[in-house]
Amino acid sequence: MLAPRRRGIATVNAEIRDGIVPAAHALTPARDPGGPEASGANYRLVALIVASALFMEFVDATVLATALPTMARDFGVRPAEMSIALTSYLLALAVFIPASGLLADRFGSRTVFRAAIALFMAGSFACGQAPSLSLMVAARFLQGMGGAMMIPVGRLVLLRSVAKQDMVNAMSWLLVPALIGPVIGPPLGGFIVTYLDWRWIFYLNLPVGVLGLWLVGRYIANFREDVPATIDWAGFVLSGVSLGCLLFGFEMASRAGQGALAGSLLAVGAVAGVFYVRHAKGREGAILNLALLQDRTFRLSVIAGSVTRITQGAQPFLLPLMMQVGFGFSAARSGMITVATAIGSLAMKAAAPRVLRALGFRRTLVWNGVIGTAGYAICGLFGPGWPVWAMFGVLVLSGFFMSLQFTAYNTIAYDGIAPQQMSSATAFYATFQQLMLSLGICLAAAALHVAMLLHGHARPLLDDFAAAFWTVTAISLCATIWNRRFAPDAGAEISGHSE
Incomplete structure (x- = not known):
């Protein structure tokens, strides 16, 4: 040196x-915390390296969704109760993501990123060893602690390495390996569950994690602040209690006989949330910086993206359950069909820069959001008599349009954010992103449970799944209200669009 x-x-x-x-x-x-004047020749390599860590998360999530019915049988619980295994992971993300930006500023992005990968690997091994649902939930929470740092810190590395005019292209490269994970995840999960042991789902993360540790150590710069902000421990506790109680309150609300517990958790979460808002208002260095919402584009992206992610969180939970429990399909057959959404997402990546350049962010978000949400609503009409090619085609198109929607949200959110606020902005955005994915699972499970009660079913049938799909897509469709409020020229410098 x-x-x-x-x-x-x-x-x-x-x-x-x-x-x-x-x-x-x-x-x-x-380093310029907001990104360089021009991107280096290797910015695509940086994006792919960051994505190698995200690859583990996407494979893990999609493979696990396919395996839920089999895991429920081994643990001796109802399939719908397995939603807590998904929620506990996302809960850890929501609780610990707010601290990720501050940790990266204090210890360096490479240091924190590598520690996150190691923690995720440890959680994966613990999941593979879990003998019961309660211990699985604890292991998934440990995994989520690692994932909580991987997601925003990886995005922060990219934002600080890429010029604004290359951001759409870089985001597309970032998502390529992360989308390959969902492509191979469902059929791989179906194969493992059908022919091997579901525990191998988690052991697959270990070799990928080792490769990620080496790549990060060799090629990722250790960006950090010269004078990092003091960690807001009071805010961390209040936000963690609020987010945790709210999420588990929604989770318990989807279970029979847990009304009192759910109500108590939701009440505590709401009170803690009010105290956090009072604590953070006007406070410099708050762990979730509410002042960021003063930026119109960032605020609209957070709100509209959060509402849309209700469906995105619910879909990987509902589809495999419907096909295996409702249709009677094997895990392998279910996985071969649900892979379609990932194929559609992957196909979209090459088209995203051209679509945004031609239509602009506002027009894309308004019309594409309606089309993508409607595609997932059609899933409520699926039945065992549908031709496989028809279900596959609907899911390909749904994945295509919804992936374009989130590429646009994730890119335009930072258009007006000042360079010195980039760390807190990525943590804030990722927190609400994961919170709403978790809420999507909870709402889907609750809607499924309510539909079963109304129809008098002991186990979920096709009309119960249809009701759940239409409930979550109706909520996500409301994002159109905020999509219409984006300025016509929002993100023009990023997309290259001109009216």
């Missing part, structure tokens, strides 16, 4: 941008 210091920080960073030296050798004080 002595030679690079004699050449100077600017020289080293120029060599990194030109691909002469690995990014891991960057001198951390030299």
